[in-house]
Amino acid sequence: MYFLRRLFLLVPLLLVISFLSFVLVRVAPGGPFDRERKPASSEIERQIKAKYHLDEPVWKQYARFLADLARGDFGISLQYRNHTVNDIIAQALPVSASLGLLAFGFAMGVGLPLGYLTAARRGHYQDYLGSFVAVLMVCVPGFVVAPLLIMYLGIKWRLFPVALWVSPMHAVLPVIALGLYFAGRVARLMREGMLNVMPSEFIMAARAKGLSENALLLKHALPLAILPVVSYSGPLLADLLTGSFVIETIFQIPGVGAFFVNGSLNRDYTLVVGLVILYAVLLIVLNLLVDLIYVLLDPRVKYD
Amino acid sequence: MLFWCALWVVMLLAGCRREPRADLVIANGNEPESLDPAIVTAVPDMRITKALFEGLARLDGKSGRPTPGLAERWELSPDGRVYTFFLRTNAAWSTGAPITSADVLYSWLRALSPQTASDYAGQLFYIHNAEAFYNGKLKTPSEVGLRALDPRTFQVELDYPLAFFLDLCCYPTLAVVPRRIIEQFGDRWVTHLPLPCSGPYELVDWRLNDKIRLHKNPYYWDAANTRSSLVDLLPTASPNTALNLYETGIADVVWDKDLVPVELMDALMKRPDYHNFDFLGTFFYRFNVTRKPLDDPRVRQAFALATDKQRIVKKLTFGGEKVAAHFVPDGVANYQSPEGPGFDPNLARQLLAQAGFPGGQGFPHLQYMFFSAAGGGAKIQGKIAVELQQMWRKELGVEIQLRQIERKVFYSSQSRLDYDLSASSWVGDYNDANTFLDMFAANSGNNRTGWANAHYDALILEANQQTDLRRRAELFRQAETILVAQQMPIVPIYFYAGFMYFNDLKIKGIYPNLLDEHPIQDIWKVKPGAETPGASTGAIAFISAVVLKRFQ
Numbered sequence: 001m002y003f004l005r006r007l008f009l010l011v012p013l014l015l016v017i018s019f020l021s022f023v024l025v026r027v028a029p030g031g032p033f034d035r036e037r038k039p040a041s042s043e044i045e046r047q048i049k050a051k052y053h054l055d056e057p058v059w060k061q062y063a064r065f066l067a068d069l070a071r072g073d074f075g076i077s078l079q080y081r082n083h084t085v086n087d088i089i090a091q092a093l094p095v096s097a098s099l100g101l102l103a104f105g106f107a108m109g110v111g112l113p114l115g116y117l118t119a120a121r122r123g124h125y126q127d128y129l130g131s132f133v134a135v136l137m138v139c140v141p142g143f144v145v146a147p148l149l150i151m152y153l154g155i156k157w158r159l160f161p162v163a164l165w166v167s168p169m170h171a172v173l174p175v176i177a178l179g180l181y182f183a184g185r186v187a188r189l190m191r192e193g194m195l196n197v198m199p200s201e202f203i204m205a206a207r208a209k210g211l212s213e214n215a216l217l218l219k220h221a222l223p224l225a226i227l228p229v230v231s232y233s234g235p236l237l238a239d240l241l242t243g244s245f246v247i248e249t250i251f252q253i254p255g256v257g258a259f260f261v262n263g264s265l266n267r268d269y270t271l272v273v274g275l276v277i278l279y280a281v282l283l284i285v286l287n288l289l290v291d292l293i294y295v296l297l298d299p300r301v302k303y304d
Numbered sequence: 305m306l307f308w309c310a311l312w313v314v315m316l317l318a319g320c321r322r323e324p325r326a327d328l329v330i331a332n333g334n335e336p337e338s339l340d341p342a343i344v345t346a347v348p349d350m351r352i353t354k355a356l357f358e359g360l361a362r363l364d365g366k367s368g369r370p371t372p373g374l375a376e377r378w379e380l381s382p383d384g385r386v387y388t389f390f391l392r393t394n395a396a397w398s399t400g401a402p403i404t405s406a407d408v409l410y411s412w413l414r415a416l417s418p419q420t421a422s423d424y425a426g427q428l429f430y431i432h433n434a435e436a437f438y439n440g441k442l443k444t445p446s447e448v449g450l451r452a453l454d455p456r457t458f459q460v461e462l463d464y465p466l467a468f469f470l471d472l473c474c475y476p477t478l479a480v481v482p483r484r485i486i487e488q489f490g491d492r493w494v495t496h497l498p499l500p501c502s503g504p505y506e507l508v509d510w511r512l513n514d515k516i517r518l519h520k521n522p523y524y525w526d527a528a529n530t531r532s533s534l535v536d537l538l539p540t541a542s543p544n545t546a547l548n549l550y551e552t553g554i555a556d557v558v559w560d561k562d563l564v565p566v567e568l569m570d571a572l573m574k575r576p577d578y579h580n581f582d583f584l585g586t587f588f589y590r591f592n593v594t595r596k597p598l599d600d601p602r603v604r605q606a607f608a609l610a611t612d613k614q615r616i617v618k619k620l621t622f623g624g625e626k627v628a629a630h631f632v633p634d635g636v637a638n639y640q641s642p643e644g645p646g647f648d649p650n651l652a653r654q655l656l657a658q659a660g661f662p663g664g665q666g667f668p669h670l671q672y673m674f675f676s677a678a679g680g681g682a683k684i685q686g687k688i689a690v691e692l693q694q695m696w697r698k699e700l701g702v703e704i705q706l707r708q709i710e711r712k713v714f715y716s717s718q719s720r721l722d723y724d725l726s727a728s729s730w731v732g733d734y735n736d737a738n739t740f741l742d743m744f745a746a747n748s749g750n751n752r753t754g755w756a757n758a759h760y761d762a763l764i765l766e767a768n769q770q771t772d773l774r775r776r777a778e779l780f781r782q783a784e785t786i787l788v789a790q791q792m793p794i795v796p797i798y799f800y801a802g803f804m805y806f807n808d809l810k811i812k813g814i815y816p817n818l819l820d821e822h823p824i825q826d827i828w829k830v831k832p833g834a835e836t837p838g839a840s841t842g843a844i845a846f847i848s849a850v851v852l853k854r855f856q
Binding site for chain 1: 335336337338339340343345418419421422423424425426427429435438439491492493494495511512513514515538539540541542544545548549551552554710711712713714715716717719729730748749750
């Protein structure tokens, strides 16, 4: 019931989000057809605006947009005038989603063991070393990691391609560059979670029963210690699935992230609103999923 | 292990596919906004569009001058107003169907139709009754001065003789496009495959921000001279990525001026595979003459005289740009510009004093507006702004603030005259002085200075109706003298240089010309074997040197 109600609330929420983004992007100074060269006459300018209904009052444009949206049509892009926003999403989202899922897998694959290890070996050199590495991963931004990876693994040693999206080999560098920061975040969350759970009474009880340290940590501590990571992974996944402008630009990957940023810089009204709605839907649905997983992992959590 | 399996699965899902390697790969610049010849406005878009759709004439890759395209020849009436074009008997679509004068008529009327919403519809306004038709004053297209006399003959009636009309015929706006597909698919027609093309190539694939793949059109009238069969154009937006792709041998040619990393310019310039050439573009700044005290020509002259253009070119741009003493670039057809004033700080101070601001005293705090984007060429604008600010402070004693804003806001502010001084640039559409000079006519949307001069406007109009080329040049010269030496609503700083990198031992068929015109069908790659050994080690040494330099 609870989840159905939340799904139902999605509709008014999306209406508010779409209205706000629709109005805000139009309030921003400058328009999609402000360019270096103007058409030869003001009549041409007027006709271009009229073609995309930009000459109508905003409420009328919004009504038109909602009518199209009801049919699942986001309209034609104002920047890429041969493509609809649906075309763009259909081409770019699978790419961003693959890259994002891989980076998510990388972040979990590196972050969880690292966090677990540093917590399990707390106070030992593994803890200090591992924690240092995790902090480093969080601190060094993607636009520094990516050129370094390209420089050494791509150009010097010719192990991986430096850009484009053609084969699995092409995904390696961008996945690392994109996932490293999140791996650091996950490692730190995991360590915190473990350290919080370990002093609990039920852990002590289990230890008193003579359970081996490994079984204790893996079987009893881990499911609870991982909860902060789970709640973080909802927005993280939404973030990763919708692409990263920096990584997509550096590696020339045809994902959604670059369209999002360039769309707003170019005042591509339809594209920006379409992508905002896409992002909102993803975020809401993934948060819902996180709440579902909570129920499965933590017996204390119950929804009516 | 699991990770690698997942990687393979996901990549398969994402639609990665193995394709044959193209004969030629070009890093072309930003993703095209469109490939519809009537819609395109940006240079990278036009390069591809021209490979797909041809007009009655085309530009020659060596000289940049018009040569016959789909029309094998043309005749001009004695009064210079009526062009009669004779289409080739072997002009054909990539489907094999013949191209007739009805196709030309449809394409031109389509570009002129307000429903098409072409930015460049104005290029057809020289045709008799075209503007009236666009503005809805005439309803029937048959009243426009275009006639398909028979399937091979197409006639155009102009309002007055136009020296650059054949250059316009080479422009994408007037290219021949397929009627049936356009009527069937509307705005998205170019994405519909197979796409009937009138140019040397047909479209194989267009994946946004990924690549555009072209294949030789076997029915093109000049197909025998199309040198590369399969060509990939990469929509590379970042200069560093372009360089990486080039250095690792993925891209054969990098040819957009925004694709050269500014920080590496001085290192790149020394390489044999780096090519730069003059082309028709000017960097300048505008005054908003509707604001005091910039309404006083003496103040504008003072700013111009205090601008050390030589220093900007030597210290900041590096790309072989030439100082601009006038607005129309050197080398433009049938024209020689007058010289504007040079660098003379003493005279500048005198003029400013005469205007009521001795030593800059009492001069208001004006702003210099510019935008600085991530791209190579635009990045340098911030440095130029700082340099100008210092020059004006040092030579004139005036304090100009810098106002850096987003690109779209910049153009919108410039159009609304919401600025004091503004960085500006202009690249010629065709090889004629008019593409630079008519923009400062009072009614031009590209004027954007608030400056209006009836004498200037009359000179431009008279020049354009002139059949005698020498007389025409003289009229333009008088007009440009008003613009850059007397009234000065603008101050030209330098002429752009075009640059690209390609190894000229391996890549043939690219020639420097003023219009930066390099038809794709002329370019080919020498078959492997002719490669110079050790090229890749050289590249690594170069990149390492460059990276070290950056971290210094």
